[in-house]
Amino acid sequence: GQGHGHGGRGRREAPARKKADPIEQVLRLTLEEMYYGVQKNLKLTRTVIRGGAEQRVSETLTIDVKPGWKKGTKITFPEKGDEAPGVIAADIIFVVDEKKHPQFERDGNDLITTKVVDLHEALLGTSVFITTLNGKSINVDIPEIVSPKYVKVLVGEGMPLSKSPNSKGDMKIKFDIRFPKELTGEQKAQLKSILGNAQY
Amino acid sequence: GQGHGHGGRGRREAPARKKADPIEQVLRLTLEEMYYGVQKNLKLTRTVIRGGAEQRVSETLTIDVKPGWKKGTKITFPEKGDEAPGVIAADIIFVVDEKKHPQFERDGNDLITTKVVDLHEALLGTSVFITTLNGKSINVDIPEIVSPKYVKVLVGEGMPLSKSPNSKGDMKIKFDIRFPKELTGEQKAQLKSILGNAQY
Numbered sequence: 433g434q435g436h437g438h439g440g441r442g443r444r445e446a447p448a449r450k451k452a453d454p455i456e457q458v459l460r461l462t463l464e465e466m467y468y469g470v471q472k473n474l475k476l477t478r479t480v481i482r483g484g485a486e487q488r489v490s491e492t493l494t495i496d497v498k499p500g501w502k503k504g505t506k507i508t509f510p511e512k513g514d515e516a517p518g519v520i521a522a523d524i525i526f527v528v529d530e531k532k533h534p535q536f537e538r539d540g541n542d543l544i545t546t547k548v549v550d551l552h553e554a555l556l557g558t559s560v561f562i563t564t565l566n567g568k569s570i571n572v573d574i575p576e577i578v579s580p581k582y583v584k585v586l587v588g589e590g591m592p593l594s595k596s597p598n599s600k601g602d603m604k605i606k607f608d609i610r611f612p613k614e615l616t617g618e619q620k621a622q623l624k625s626i627l628g629n630a631q632y
Numbered sequence: 633g634q635g636h637g638h639g640g641r642g643r644r645e646a647p648a649r650k651k652a653d654p655i656e657q658v659l660r661l662t663l664e665e666m667y668y669g670v671q672k673n674l675k676l677t678r679t680v681i682r683g684g685a686e687q688r689v690s691e692t693l694t695i696d697v698k699p700g701w702k703k704g705t706k707i708t709f710p711e712k713g714d715e716a717p718g719v720i721a722a723d724i725i726f727v728v729d730e731k732k733h734p735q736f737e738r739d740g741n742d743l744i745t746t747k748v749v750d751l752h753e754a755l756l757g758t759s760v761f762i763t764t765l766n767g768k769s770i771n772v773d774i775p776e777i778v779s780p781k782y783v784k785v786l787v788g789e790g791m792p793l794s795k796s797p798n799s800k801g802d803m804k805i806k807f808d809i810r811f812p813k814e815l816t817g818e819q820k821a822q823l824k825s826i827l828g829n830a831q832y
Contacts, residue, residue, distance in 0.1 A: 552827035556820050579811035580780035611779035612830035620756050622826050626819050627752035630812035
């Protein structure tokens with residue numbers, strides 16, 4: 433027994449039932465689903481032992497995706513794997529993954545989008561149009577000079593925070609500035625006289 | 633014995649000497665050292681057992697760094713840890729790490745450097761000056777338009793390949809384009825007439 437140096441507890445008793453290794457599955461969600469939250473009903477067919485006999489049963493596992501959930505969030509359904517004699521059924525674990533979004537990348541609670549602007553728009557001022565994940569249209573005026581590293585931040589237009597879904601991260605707009613493919617000698621001469629005197 | 637179900641070999645013999653866990657140490661090298669190769673002599677004081685008595689001895693471990701070695705390269709000195717009764721001395725393993733270089737980042741066998749150019753230089757043509765790891769000065773003419781994603785590749789000016797040190801990777805020059813901080817109304821009007829007609 434305990435404290436007498438005979439080794440671990442229960443070693444001479446009937447062998448403990450061993451638990452099967454957990455089964456991980458990927459739950460791929462769109463950014464919209466993680467923005468609003470969504471209920472996912474997942475059908476599952478498994479073997480159970482009822483009155484000593486094996487049966488195949490269908491079950492539905494329900495996952496309440498909360499607004500703000502992130503890639504890597506794990507949801508565990510204990511012992512929902514196949515039952516077998518002498519074994520504890522495995523846990524089924526769903527791991528959230530993020531589907532690629534056509535417009536936005538997610539960085540924590542922020543959303544990042546990249547807009548292509550031509551060089552003259554970057555220098556002279558421009559505006560960009562964004563449709564947020566909740567369908568809101570935003571027209572963003574950018575009168576300032578847009579350099580390659582410039583990031584325009586729209587505060588509070590990002591993903592909801594899972595712990596306080598009324599608060600949101602930011603929307604960050606990055607710029608991919610298209611340069612002219614070629615310039616004539618005359619264009620170059622003019623640019624030289626303008627930009628050579630500019631304040632860098 | 634074997635095949636009689638009595639368990640693993642040697643279980644009833646004298647217990648095997650256990651080997652101590654390996655000791656990992658970081659060997660930090662400059663890019664120059666990895667470019668040329670270098671001999672590193674590392675002093676070590678360790679306990680050894682000679683004629684049953686423990687002694688402290690000093691030893692020098694020599695590492696021949698070969699041109700082209702990379703971060704993560706491991707060099708093992710078997711059983712150079714402290715000796716102790718009943719234990720096999722630990723291996724000492726050096727793991728190469730890279731010191732930050734003021735000019736170059738390494739990407740495999742390539743070297744990457746970033747040059748700051750003003751917008752008018754990016755548009756009108758410029759040249760940049762590079763001193764390679766082996767002290768060679770290169771003046772690189774860039775008559776073409778440099779856009780933010782443009783990369784100038786100097787073939788064969790990178791790191792030596794560890795398996796064939798006469799071959800080398802490339803030097804990649806990236807550009808950080810400085811934009812004017814501000815433009816006057818007149819400058820903007822002129823830019824509009826020039827760049828508005830440019831071919832993107």
